[in-house]
Amino acid sequence: MLLAVLFSNSDGNILVERFNGVPAEERLHWRSFLVKLGAENLKGVKNEELLVACHKSVYIVYTVLGDVNIYVVGKDEYDELALSEAIFVITSAIKDICGKPPTERLFLDKYGKICLCLDEIVWTGLLENIDKDRIKRLVRLKPPTEF
C-alpha cells in the first residue's frame, strides 16, 4: 500500500497531502515526521536526488524538486524500490506540467493539474499509471497513444 504522498514547501508547509489507509489520528504524526525528516536531510540536495529512510516497517522515499519537497510513504509491496518508481513518475509529471522544477508559486498555479496527475498516478494507495506522456493525455481525457 502506498500510504501517503505529501508535498511541502521548503518551510515545511503542506501543499498537498494524500493519505491512504492511514487513520486520521496518525496523520498529524506522519506529517510532522516527514517534514522533520525533510528539514534535517534535504538541505543542499540536488533536484530529484532521492533520499530514503525506513521507520519501523514503513519505507519513505523523498526528494526535492525546485521549491517543493516530495515524500512518498509505503509499506509491504511498496518498498523503497517501488516508491522510487512512484516518486520518479510524480516528479517527471510535475516537471512536465510546470515546464521546469517549480517554484512554490508555480506549483500552486498549476495546482489543479497537479491534483489530476496525482489522481492518475496513485489511486487509493495503488500505483496506477507510470508513464508521464500517458498521464499527460489521461488528465486531458485523451486515450493513450500506444494501443
Add this chain to the structure above:
Amino acid sequence: MAQPLVKKDDDRDDEMDYSPFMGIEKGAVLQEARVFNDPQLDARRCSQVITKLLYLLNQGEAFTKVEATEVFFSVTKLFQSKDIGLRRMVYLIIKELSPSADEVIIVTSSLMKDMNSRTDMYRANAIRVLCRITDGTLLTQIERYLKQAIVDKNPVVASAALVSGIHLLQTNPEIVKRWSNEVQEAVQSRAALVQFHALALLHQIRQNDRLAVSKLVTSLTKGSVRSPLAQCLLIRYTSQVIRESGISQTGDRPFYDYLESCLRHKAEMVIFEAARAITELNGVTTRELTPAITVLQLFLSSSKPVLRFAAVRTLNKVAMTHPMAVTNCNIDMESLISDQNRSIATLAITTLLKTGNESSVDRLMKQITNFMSDIADEFKIVVVEAIRSLCLKFPLKYRSLMNFLSNILREEGGFEYKKAIVDSIVILIRDIPDAKEGGLLHLCEFIEDCEFTYLSTQILHFLGNEGPKTSDPSKYIRYIYNRVILENATVRASAVSTLAKFGALVDSLKPRIFVLLKRCLFDSDDEVRDRATLYLNTLGGDGAVVETDEEVKEFLFGSLGVPLTNLETSLKNYEPSDEPFDIHSVPKEVKSQPLAEKKAPGKKPTGLAAPPVAPTSTVDAYERLLSSIPEFAGYGKLFKSSAPVELTEAETEYAVNVVKHIFDSHVVFQYNCTNTIPEQLLENVSVIVDASEAEEFAEVDPSTGEAEEDGVEDEYQLEDLEVVSADYMLKVGVSNFRNAWESLGADCEKIDEYGLGPMESLTEAVNAVISLLGMQPCEGTEVVPSNSRSHTCLLSGVYIGNLKVLVRLSFGVGGPKEVAMKLAVRSEDISVSDAIHEIVASG
C-alpha cells in the same frame, strides 16, 4: 492562451511572496461554488473553483455535512458541460468529496451513462468514480459493465476496472470473485500495466487457495510476464509457494531456477526482488545464496541511493544468519560508511560489524570514529549495540572497542545514547574479566562530568560492587568522593553507599573511608547524613560494637529479599506509628503474569530445576506464629496453610473462619473468631470439634478475649469443616511445562481415563478438576477457548513430603455434554501419582 493565474517569468520578484491561494477562505470558496448552478456554465471558472476546493481539502479543511452535500449537488450539475477539462475535474472532486450513500443516487445515472460512453476515457474515469462511491447493491447493477471493462481493449479502461476490483474485493469479495475468468484473461494482456493489475487482483482472489496460487505461479513463470512490476509480484508469489512447499526429495528447491533467472532480468527492480527472495528462503544454502549476494554487491556501488539502500538493507539481514556469505561485500560496504545518506551509512556500519573478522576490527573502528560525529543519536545507539555484540564475539579486541566506547562517551549526546554506551561498558566489564579495570576507570571519568543523575547513580552502584574487588581499589575513591563534594543530593547519597561498600570489603581502606564518611555527616541533605550515620554505625566507624563481617556484607551487598515493587507498595501503605516498619511484612510473592512470561523470549526454560516460588508472606507469618506456640514448635516445617474457610454465614454475631495448617505429620486448625457487635465482648471462646467423622486429629486451638464484666454464656453451631486433598498440595508453577515434564520422566507416570458426567461447559469441568487437585495451572491452560470441544490443561504442584507433581489433563466433550477426561500424572514418587488418581476417582 494565457491563463489569468499564471504570471510570466519577468515579474518573478513579485511572484515569490504571492500565492494564488493566499487568503483563501472556505466560506468565500463555497460562495463561489454557486457558479456551478449557472445556466450558462463557464468551464474555466468552474475548474478554478474546483481547484480551490481541492486545495482546501488537501490542506485538511473539513467540510460540514451540509456544506459537502451542497457542493456535491452543485457539482453534479457540471455533467451538463461538454468541456473535457472540466469533466476530468468533476470526476476528481466527486471522489474527494466522497458523498454519503443517500446522495450517491444523484450521480449514478450520469456516471452509468459515462460508463457506457463511446469515449474510452469517460468510461475509465466513470468506473473509478463509481467504484469509489458505490455500495454493494449498486455494484450488482454495474457488475456486467465492470466485467466487460476488465477485458476492454483500451488498457486504461481495463486497468481502471481491475484496480477498482482490488478495492472492491475488501468490501464485496463475493462479487469480485465471480470475475475470475475475465481477470485471468487480463493477465495475458499485452499491456504491461494491465498485466500487473490483473495479476495482483487474481492473486488476491485466490490467495486462500494454495493449489490455485501454485498453478498460477507455475504457468506464469514459464510464460513471459512483460511488466517489471508484475514480474516483482510474481517473484513474491513464487517465494510464497516455495515457503509452503519445502524442498523436494531430490534436494532441489522448486522454482529456484526461476528466481535465479530473474537475477539476469534487465529491470533493477526485478533483479533486486529476486535477490531478496533468494536470501529469505528457508534454510538457504551458500550455493543458492552466492548469485544473489553477487548482484546485491553490484547494487552497493550503484549511483542510485535507493538501490544502495535496498542492497545494504538486505545484506544486513543476511549478515544476521549467514555472516560469512556477506564478507565478500565488505570492501564495497566500507566505502558506504561515508555515504551522504545516513540511513545507508548506518546500515553499512552495522552490517560490517556483524561480518567483520578479528583482523579488520581496528581498521573499522577508525572509520566509524569519523562517521559517528555526524549522525543522529538513534543511529548512534544502533552502532553502539552492534559494537557491544562485536566485542562479545571477539573478546581479545576489547581494548580498542572499549576505547572507542569511552571516547564516544565523552562526546555530546542525549540520555538514551549515553545510557546505551554505559550499559554496553557494564556488560563488557561483566563478561570480559580483562576489561574490568579499564572499563571501571572509563566509567569513573564519565561520572566526573555526567549530567544525568540516573546514570551517575547507576555507575556508582556498579562501582561499589566491582571496584573493591580490583587490584587497586584506592584509585576509585577520589572519583567517588568528588561526587560527594560536587553533585546533587541523589548522587551524593549514592556515593556515600559506594564508599561504605569499599570500606566493608577493603580493610586497608577502612580508616580512610571512615574519615570521608564522617565528613558526610555534615551534609545539607537528610538522606546523605542518614546514610553516612548508618554506614558508620554498621562498619564500626563510630567506635560502636561492630556487627560481624558477614552481617555487614549481607547488609551492604545482599538483596532485600523482597521484590522492590512490593516493598514500595508496603511502604506507601505504612502509616507512621510507634511500631516500626517491618520488612518481613512485605509480600515476597511476585505477581504472576503467565501471559507476559510466555511472551518473554529471553527467558530460559528452567523446568523443575528452578526453585519453587517463594511461599507467600502470610505463610511466613503463620509459621512464626505457630513456632512461637510451644505445643506446635516441634512439628517441623510448615508445609502449607490454607486460605481461611468461613464456618459461619456472612452476617452473624460472631464470624468464625478456620485456617488449616498442614505439617508433615500433623494438621493444625486455627480458628479465627471475630466479634461483629461493638457493644459486646467475647471471652473464654473455645471451639469444640466433633471429630467422629474424621480420621485422626491432634489439637484444638482456643482463643480468648479480655474479661471486663459479667457476661452470658453462649453456644454457637459452626459449619462442618473438611480437610481435602487439595490441602496437601502446594501451588507451585513451572516456567516451562514441557521441559519439566520431560525431566521428570515416565518412570512414575500413571495414566487413566475418567468420565466426568454431564457438564455445562468444558470450563466448568476444567475449573472443577483444578480446584479438586489444588494445583497451579501452567502456561495459561486454565482458560478454555469458547466453543472448543476438547482442551488440554497443564498443572503443577508440590505434594506433601516436597514431591514434585505434574499433571496433564485432556478433556473432551462427547454425547450430550458428557465430559470425559484423560489424566496423566508424573511425579517423583509413584505413590504420589497413585494418590492423585485416587483423589480424582473419589472426587
